[in-house]
Amino acid sequence: MKRRDTGNNVVIKGIGETGLINIIRDIIGYYEDNDLEHIEINGYRLAVKIDGLSLSTSRMPFMTFYDMGWKVMASVVSDFFVKLSKPLYAIVSITLRGNTSIDDFRELIRGLGDGAGHFGVRYLGGDLNEGLDDVIDVAAVGVPMIGTIGRRPKIGDFLVTIPQFGYTGLVFKLYYDGRLNDWLNLDAVKRGINMLRRPEPPINMLSELLRYGDCISASMDSSDGLGKVLWTLSTDGNVKVVVDRLPMSDDFAEEVKSIPGITIEEVVFNGGEEFLPIFSISSDCEEDFRRLGFEVFAKVEEGSGVYYGSSTLRYKGWDYFIGWST
Structure with a gap:
């Protein structure tokens, strides 16, 4: 009897980010890919965003741990800005390898803190983990200053x-x-x-x-x-x-x-x-x-x-x- 290929051996490399997002939509039934999400809680409208990076793929030789902290904070702020929303608070999840130097760790936190302060965001802390790669994820919450701006331009724009x-x-x-x-x-x-x-x-x-x-x-x-x-x-x-x-x-x-x-x-x-x-x-x-x-x-x-x-x-x-x- 011939065994049916269930696709379990297919790797995600080559599928692309857009293809993987479509899989997320199929599984969870909802995924609005618009850079920044608006939610409403007890009548209050909020804007939320999470963004992250892996140092093994994002850090170039001339970049320090401080630079990477600043960069990931800036990337979150940028998504708020283009949707005319104001970021207010950020929490950060950090995964580092055990052989990361304490000086690099301090520089990363300084970069996150200085970047947040520069852009008017309050860095509240977050989560710390040990892993096989250095990964930084920033989740931020703020307020939308106008209605939702999407990705659908009007003809004539x-x-x-x-x-x-x-x-x-x-x-x-x-x-x-x-x-x-x-x-x-x-x-x-x-x-x-x-x-x-x-x-x-x-x-x-x-x-x-x-x-x-x-x-x-x-x-x-x-x-x-x-x-x-x-x-x-x-x-x-x-x-x-x-x-x-x-x-x-x-x-x-x-x-x-x-x-x-x-x-x-x-x-x-x-x-x-x-x-x-x-x-x-x-x-x-x-x-x-x-x-x-x-x-x-x-x-x-x-x-x-x-x-x-x-x-x-x-x-x-x-x-x-x-x-x-x-």
Whole structure:
């Protein structure tokens, strides 16, 4: 009798984060993948978020334990910000290997504490475990300042962001190509390293943005790369996204020309960890957002897919259990 393959030998590597989320939906019957969740308790609306990282996959050679604590706190704050919500309290679950030095442990806690304080969040403590890898998870609670902002842009919208993409993507590209040490003196590389070590989601802009909350139909941050943001907005909103220009500075574009083997589109779209906001806004709000430092870089049209110029965008950002997608 032939034995039926039940699929028990299939590993999750290659299925991808999106595929695994679909499995979660099938099993628990509900999973709203919108970066930040709103809940109501006794008439009070709250915003909640959990995010985490593994040091074995997320820590680069130039990053300290302090940097990693700051980074994971910033990643949670960034998701609150793009949904126009204010983070208030955070608790942290830490798993460390037994051979981690006490100095590294202290630096991790300082990074978490300083990051929380910098972003106006109170770090309440949490849980501590021993394991085979170093893992940090931050859960935060805060208040939504307006209604729910999802991932479904409206046809006719403009996509806006702060035009500082490319720096982290350049560092990632040089690092994985084994060439980072050759370009450490380049200003664009220095800035990219600083952005990775001390990400700064612009939470201080929240009060000003609240004045224009009615302009925003959808939002995401760029933690997994601009390409992934654009493809997610297109898929979830069932719309066509057309990128008109690369959201980067003129100085960055000029510097990158000096580095052989770098495709500027790749480092802009397949970067990640910039923690920059991307908002889909009504076209008549363009000038208001320009005054805040945002620039229009794409339009939302009827149809499907993401296009850069006349071609389908090949870059799709980072996906856990797959890697960089093109």
